[in-house]
Amino acid sequence: MQSLKSQILEILSEDCRTPLERIAVMTGSDLTQVAEAVEELERDRVILQYSPIINWDRTDKERVEALIEVKVTPQRDMGFDSIAGRIYRFDEVKSVFLMSGSYDLMVLVEARTLKELALFVSEKLSPLESVTGTSTSFVLKRYKQDGVIFVGETTDKRMVVSP
Amino acid sequence: MSNRFVNPAVAQVPPSGIRRFFDIAGTMKDAISLGVGEPDFVTPYHIRSAAIDSILDGETQYTPNRGLLSLRQEIARYLSDRFQVSYDPEQEIMVTVGASEAIDLALRACLRPGDEVIVPDPGYVSYAPCVTFAGGVPVAVPTKAEDEFRITPEEIEQAVTPKTRAIIFPYPNNPTGAVMNKAQMQAIAQAAEKHDLLVISDEIYAELTYTDDEDEQKIAFSALPGMKERTVLINGFSKAFAMTGWRLGYACAPKEILYEMNKIHQYAIMCAPRQGQVAGLQALKKNRENGYEDVVTMRRSYDRRRRVMLDAFRKMGLSCFEPRGAFYCFPSIRSTGLTSEEFCTRLLKEHRVVCVPGDAFGKSGAGHIRCCYATDMNRMLEAFKRMEQFIQSL
Ligand SMILES: Cc1ncc(COP(=O)(O)O)c(C=O)c1O
Numbered sequence: 001m002q003s004l005k006s007q008i009l010e011i012l013s014e015d016c017r018t019p020l021e022r023i024a025v026m027t028g029s030d031l032t033q034v035a036e037a038v039e040e041l042e043r044d045r046v047i048l049q050y051s052p053i054i055n056w057d058r059t060d061k062e063r064v065e066a067l068i069e070v071k072v073t074p075q076r077d078m079g080f081d082s083i084a085g086r087i088y089r090f091d092e093v094k095s096v097f098l099m100s101g102s103y104d105l106m107v108l109v110e111a112r113t114l115k116e117l118a119l120f121v122s123e124k125l126s127p128l129e130s131v132t133g134t135s136t137s138f139v140l141k142r143y144k145q146d147g148v149i150f151v152g153e154t155t156d157k158r159m160v161v162s163p
Numbered sequence: 164m165s166n167r168f169v170n171p172a173v174a175q176v177p178p179s180g181i182r183r184f185f186d187i188a189g190t191m192k193d194a195i196s197l198g199v200g201e202p203d204f205v206t207p208y209h210i211r212s213a214a215i216d217s218i219l220d221g222e223t224q225y226t227p228n229r230g231l232l233s234l235r236q237e238i239a240r241y242l243s244d245r246f247q248v249s250y251d252p253e254q255e256i257m258v259t260v261g262a263s264e265a266i267d268l269a270l271r272a273c274l275r276p277g278d279e280v281i282v283p284d285p286g287y288v289s290y291a292p293c294v295t296f297a298g299g300v301p302v303a304v305p306t307k308a309e310d311e312f313r314i315t316p317e318e319i320e321q322a323v324t325p326k327t328r329a330i331i332f333p334y335p336n337n338p339t340g341a342v343m344n345k346a347q348m349q350a351i352a353q354a355a356e357k358h359d360l361l362v363i364s365d366e367i368y369a370e371l372t373y374t375d376d377e378d379e380q381k382i383a384f385s386a387l388p389g390m391k392e393r394t395v396l397i398n399g400f401s402k403a404f405a406m407t408g409w410r411l412g413y414a415c416a417p418k419e420i421l422y423e424m425n426k427i428h429q430y431a432i433m434c435a436p437r438q439g440q441v442a443g444l445q446a447l448k449k450n451r452e453n454g455y456e457d458v459v460t461m462r463r464s465y466d467r468r469r470r471v472m473l474d475a476f477r478k479m480g481l482s483c484f485e486p487r488g489a490f491y492c493f494p495s496i497r498s499t500g501l502t503s504e505e506f507c508t509r510l511l512k513e514h515r516v517v518c519v520p521g522d523a524f525g526k527s528g529a530g531h532i533r534c535c536y537a538t539d540m541n542r543m544l545e546a547f548k549r550m551e552q553f554i555q556s557l
Contacts, residue, residue, distance in 0.1 A: 002463070011467065015540070025474045026467035156539075160517055161185040161198040163288045163337075 004029055005037050009046070016050040053148050064117050064138060065094075065110050068125065069103040071133040080104060083130045092120050103135070114138070176292045180523035184507065188517045195546040197534040198517035200337065202405035202490070204464075204537075206442070207457045210404065213445035214438040222437055228429045230258025230413070231440050237447040238413055244451065246369065248386035248396070254418040257425050258435045258443075262367045262399035262412035264428070267293050269363050269395040269414060270329075272423040274299040278328035280363075283314045284525030285493075287337045287365065291525070302327070305527035308484050308495065312341035316354040323354075329361040332384055335368035338524045338533035339493045340486020342372055345382055352387045362394045367412070368489040370403035370458050373466045385415070392417050395424075400439075402489070403458055404446045409439040465490050468536040468543065475547040476534075479554055490537040493521065497530045499557050507532060513556075514549040 007027045011018050020038065024031045041047045056063050072083045080098050087107055088096040095108040107125070111117035121136055142150045166174075181198065188194045205211075229235065235252035243249045250256050259265040266289065274280065276298045282290045284303035291301035304322045306312045319330065332351065334343045343351070355362050364384035372381075385394035399412025412435075414424060428434075450457055469486065476483040476494045483494035496506045503520035510516050521528030536543065 007463075007467075010463070022471060025470050028470055156203065158196075158199050158201055158203070159185065160188040160194065160196040161181045161519065162200040163179060163181060 004033065005041060005046075008034065008037055008041065012047070012050070016052075053146055055142070055150050057142065057150075062112050063110060064112070064114055065108065066117055066121075066136050066138045068107040068109060068121065068137075069135045070105040070107055070125070070131060072104050072128075072130045073132055074104075075130065083128065086128055087125065090120070090124060092117075092124075103133075173296065176295055179288050181288070181519050184511060184517055184519065187508075187511055191511075191515055194511065194515040194517055195538075195542050195549070196517040197536075197538055197543070197546055198519045199535050199537065201407040202402065202461065202537050203539060204405040204461050206404065206406050206409070207446070209449055210406070210442045210446045210457075214409075214442040217438055217441040222441065224437065226258075226434045226437050226440055228434055229256070229425055230435060231437075231444065234258055234440050234444045234447075235413075237444055237451075238415075240451065241447050242383065242396075242398075242415065245455075246366075246381070246383035246386060248383040248391065248415075250396075250415040251418070255421055256413060256415050257421055257428065258440060259399075259412045259414055259428065260432060260435050261401060261410045262365065262397050263289060264432065264435075265395075265397045265399070265412050265414035265424075266290065266363065266365065267297070268424040268427055269397065269416070269420075270294055270297040270299065271427055272420060273361055273395075274328060277326060279324060279326045281319060281322050281327060281330040281360075282525075283331065283333060283336070285312075285338055285521060285528030285531075286331070286333050286525055288524060290331050290333070290365075299328070300326070303525055303527070305525075306339070306341070307527070308482075311484055312336060312339035312493070313343055313347055314351065316350045319351065319354045319358075323358050323360075327358060327360060329363055330355060332362050332364040334366075335372055335488020337368065337489050338491050338519070338521065338528065338531075339484070340489050340491045341484075342374065342488040345387075348382070348384060349387055352384070352390050355393060356389060360393065362390065363397065364394055365397045367397065367399050368402050369398065370455075371462055371465060371490060372488045373462070373469060374487045395420060400443050400446060403461075404443075404450075405457075405461060406439075406442065406446065409436070409442055411435055411439040411443045465537060468538070468540060471540070472534065472536040472543065472547075475544075479547070479551050481554075490535055492534045492536060493528075493531050494534070495531050499554060501557070503529055503532055510550065510553050514553045516546045516549050516553075 008023060011023055020034050021031060024034045074080050075082050084096055087093055092109050092111055093107055094110050097106045099106050111120060121134055126134055235256045238256055239250050239252040270293050274297045278299045279302045280294045280299050281304050282301045283306050294301040302322050304318050306314050383396055385391045385396050396415040400406040472492050473483055473485055481494040483492055486492055503522055507518050507520045519533040521531030
């Protein structure tokens with residue numbers, strides 16, 4: 001049997017607007033049980049935020065994104081955490097991951113224009129003491145993100161009635 | 164007119180009752196359909212991909228009549244792992260064009276003219292016509308909501324005549340969602356033994372059961388003591404692996420029966436499409452290795468939607484037995500005062516929701532409608548809103 005919490009996480013990861021009442025029906029549990037479990041998941045910071053996946057390309061918002069590979073010198077006692085903290089505090093930075101392989105941090109940055117983004121790298125990121133090198137790649141097209149496919153239409157290909 | 168060339172025995176069988184709804188719905192723009200009988204998942208990508216590779220590798224030839232041996236071997240392992248029954252891949256398993264073909268073969272290979280076949284009613288639309296086409300006589304045995312749409316030994320007892328040759332055992336059931344547990348199956352087995360009946364066990368929905376009762380449908384009918392020699396097990400990939408369009412099923416039976424079934428298949432069909440077989444092999448192999456991940460994921464998703472649908476119908480005031488298999492609810496609409504046909508036609512025309520009238524699945528389905536919860540959650544919720552409006556408008 002799957003635990004209630006893991007069922008809740010599965011349901012919310014598909015649609016975070018699913019009302020608690022419906023989750024209770026879907027899992028065959030009491031509403032209070034579900035409410036408590038969700039509260040705990042939030043308190044334990046398992047669920048951090050409920051946010052939609054937006055295809056910004058279909059809006060009129062001007063926006064560019066880049067993936068930046070960053071090489072850093074880790075600091076004594078702190079490893080990479082301290083420099084990662086310096087980086088993730090910038091508002092422009094959307095995600096930061098510590099990576100295995102030929103560089104150390106993968107930084108996802110968002111800005112309004114190419115120029116703004118380039119300036120962020122040259123004026124804010126590169127000058128940080130422990131940063132020894134960066135390599136920036138711009139995102140040209142988004143095909144799929146967080147399990148959601150952005151391109152094309154997904155139509156139901158079934159016949160309306162079948163035996 | 165060329166009617167004179169047509170065999171009256173075929174002509175007198177009516178076409179499937181669901182066709183009409185298909186035609187009306189086809190003319191509507193934003194109809195929501197709860198009338199489908201197939202998964203809303205696309206075949207998992209690794210399965211599709213295996214078939215693509217096989218095409219690119221030039222695997223475009225016939226396969227053996229009974230299907231690729233590797234696939235039959237994998238089916239044998241699957242049935243013994245999941246349903247506690249063992250079959251010899253060389254002599255007791257054949258791959259068919261869907262479970263549909265397997266049903267037809269079993270009937271054609273076994274029925275003599277005039278043999279009677281017990282067919283639980285309501286039931287899948289093709290059983291009775293296939294019995295007729297095979298020269299047999301279908302004998303509908305009503306199942307009831309009070310019995311959770313299970314067939315009982317008493318009902319079999321009443322229906323049996325000296326001409327009764329076989330019984331179709333269709334659980335988990337389309338359209339009712341009924342399932343049978345081991346004890347109930349054993350009672351049917353006894354009746355089959357007593358009257359020396361062949362059992363055609365359609366287990367196409369066997370993976371889709373939603374129950375905490377471990378015994379329920381975790382066992383093939385032929386796994387019951389003494390049943391293997393009188394059972395044709397029918398299964399396929401359509402429902403469990405979301406592979407309806409591939410047309411891939413199989414039959415397992417004692418070698419004497421399978422030999423005759425294969426003869427018809429050999430002459431009439433030759434073999435199931437190769438790419439379907441390659442895809443089916445991938446489906447079984449990968450899922451055996453990863454703990455049936457595809458099946459588990461889809462089943463969980465159906466189960467959640469099943470609960471939501473059941474809850475919605477009960478809130479609308481429709482009495483609905485809790486289905487614990489397949490992906491259908493079968494609520495009674497008697498309280499509305501309409502027949503199933505009227506209910507479905509008006510619901511479609513006035514509120515653009517497609518459901519299938521229960522009597523399309525046999526007389527005993529009257530007063531019910533079949534609704535499929537393999538439907539996108541948001542569309543399903545919208546359909547419930549429309550149905551509620553409709554019921555309140557009556
Ligand atoms: C009970 C039952 N048996 C058999 C079939 C046929 O399945 P297949 O796609 O394998 O021919 C269906 C399909 O709807 C079904 O519901």
